[in-house]
Amino acid sequence: MSVATAHAVCRAADVPLGEGRAVTVAGRRIAVFNAPTGWFALDAVCPHQGGPLADGIVADNCVACPLHDRRFDLRTGECLGDGEGVTAHRVEVRDGTVEVTLA
């Protein structure tokens, strides 16, 4: 049994539906997404050229990096196509508070 730390990062209302926002969790930049299909969290920085994933367009459980349109699966962090993926983290919303547990 391991103990994981769930970090409260914001209220659910802080992230508009369909958008993402960046936050620092335990020193790590994380992008939190309020997608129509649920809440997701990925490492915030695109491995391609450092683009801010929190600013990307969300559709079909993916986010597209605003710099060069690389797409990452919000559920797994995998890059669609050949590129390097990012880490996906666990998100839960409890009593209106969004909590991220780092992977």
Place this chain on the structure above:
Amino acid sequence: MSSGVVVIGGGIAAQSLCEEIRERDPAVPLTMICGEPCLPYDRVRLSELLVSDEAPASLALRPREWYEDREVKTLLGRRVAFLDPGLRRLTLEDQEEIPYDQLVLATGSEPLLPPLPGLDLPGVLPFRGPEHCEEIRAAACGGAARVAVIGGGLLGLEAAYGVAAQGCAVTVVHLMDRLMERQLDPPAAALLQPAMEELGVDVLLERQTEAILGSDRVEGLRLAGGEEIECDLVVISIGIRPQASLAAAAGIEVGRGVLVDDEMRTSAPSVWAVGECAEHRGTVYGLVAPIHEQAAVAAASLLGDCEQPYEGSLQWAKLKVMGVDLVSIGFPEGSQEAVAADAGGPAYRKLVLAEGRAAGAILLGDTRGSEDLLNAIAAGEEVTDPLARLAASAEATAADLPPEAQICNCNGVCKGEIVAAVTEGGCATPREVMALTRAGTGCGSCKEAVVELVAVETGGAVDEPAYLCPCRQQTREQLAAVIRERGLEAVSEVAETCGTGRECGQCKPALAYLVSEVNANRHREERAARFINDRVHANIQNDGTFSVVPRMYGGVTTPDELRRIADAAERYDVRMVKVTGGQRIDLLGVRKEDLPDIWRDIGMPSGHAYAKAVRTVKTCVGESFCRFGLGDSIDLGIALEREWEGLHTPAKVKAGVSGCPRNCAEATVKDIGVVAVEGGWQIRVGGAAGANVREADILETVETPAEVIRTATVVLQYYRENADYKERLYDFVPRVGLEEIRAVVRDPERSAELLERFRIAKAAVSDPWLERDEPYHPRQFSELDPVGPPVEAEL
């Protein structure tokens, strides 16, 4: 002198007859007497008028010049009072007498009206002509929230959909036990009903209307059995009645319609009848394709060379309701049938055989292969395994069809003609083929097949439709039509309706533009559909920071503005202050959360340097300072920039105004460029100086700055409404052709309409940087800060 051919009527039948005659004989005197005050128009597309604001003129079958060029004399708004087949003479209501050698009756039909009490009440309208569309639309918009449609046939359903699309609650009251009982079998009708109900059309079957209720105007319907429905508008569409009274009064034999033989001759010598007024072998045809066939036979017959008699037509119908795909061909039921349907699913495909030959089909929800089946049924193709034949049709493409297969059933154009238009007629695009052959210009349902055929013949590379959404294969035009017809106001509504924008997400910004454009900026903004630049009104840089470019109209600024910019640059630590190519100042390296504050400190409006919008109007100093200056380029540039400020466009628009042909503002390589010349201003469009260099085409030369603004604004609005997303003006101009754009700006009516829509869109524009004080969302510009201490959780 010969009196020639006289055609009574001004509908599709009369028009088709004139075309058939002129194809065979360009010289015979030809007169069309048309009771309506307008030239023949397309009744098939009538229901479109209910859902769009198109003027009736847009449905004209041919422009006025067509009749002039071919010497077809038209008498509009004139009615025939009396016909004397013995003397071969007509008398008009205004007493004028017109002799003829051959006469064709193409008088069409009237809406059939049930003999109901209350039929005369205001608010009771038949659905038949454009005049009815306008009345229905006006009544529906005027607050008639509840509409009852009497009649659940093809036209009734199209009318019901038209008013439902305007947001009215609609109930269809139908006498029979199923919708479209003449075209559908019970299972198909049972699937159609929920599909209509999903569009907001309630259906009551097996209900006979007994009375229309109301004292001053319609208030409801009473049905047999006593049931009552409240409504504010009643649309009646229960069928047609052939207009045969003129013939009957002249002693010509009449049944339901004017009786005709296999050459479309009536019982009177030298009198023919075609279209909805005619009854052939017991059938009155109300569809377009048979009318064209009849017109061809009648034309050949009256010119004395009828080789192929008319033996009746295959009945064929396509329901023109967005979101419901339905084609019915020939007999809906028969002794031998094969049905392919998903259990409980929305698709239903049936092939009916008669004596081992294809005799009818119903395709609902999945109309693939309808051309193929239509041809099979028309040819009476022998079928041994109907289920396999049905499956094969779903895979068939237009390329698989034989040359004689009819592609456009409205205008009777077969595949061979379309192929010949490419191989022999020199056509390279579907548009050219449609103009030459008229295929696809009727109801439009065969356009896809035409595009496919042209692609095959030209090697497939030409004129591929520019899909706004590649994953859903929907074009800008298709989506704009849905947005308009359904009154969609937000990207999410389009996603729900069409699926577009849901899967790849790549088309969301394009949809966001389209929704805003169609709604004249009165859409419901959904920032999640926008690219980050348009969420925060600044241009994202390679390090995730943003650039800020305030607006400087015409590139003119003041010491005070420069001071504020300089102060802000220091206060927010901007990494670089750069003068742009568009004559303004760029502050680079601003953090997202600082954007509202820096805008406030600078105190200038947004320059839209981050958006697909009108960017800047570059100017030279012109006659204000320059010794060569011919015109006041600064003033005009500022006026243009103010006029266009804040408007979004399919792609960015850069403009320039030069005060003389030395052209220091580089107007000849701008999307829209203006150059002062001796005595006026030259307006250029479609210039580029980016990855490609293109000299802007000279559109017009006008005298005054006011004319420049007017003309250039017409071009801008035309581009806003018609270009594909991301299509720069310098690509759009060569695509649609300079001549087309010139025709638009020279057409006073179209120009006025474009300017009016521009004005409406512009009136809803405000400076996006004002969101510094009234943000779209409290956290529009900020990232998240952790709230409270971490929570321990066991895994």
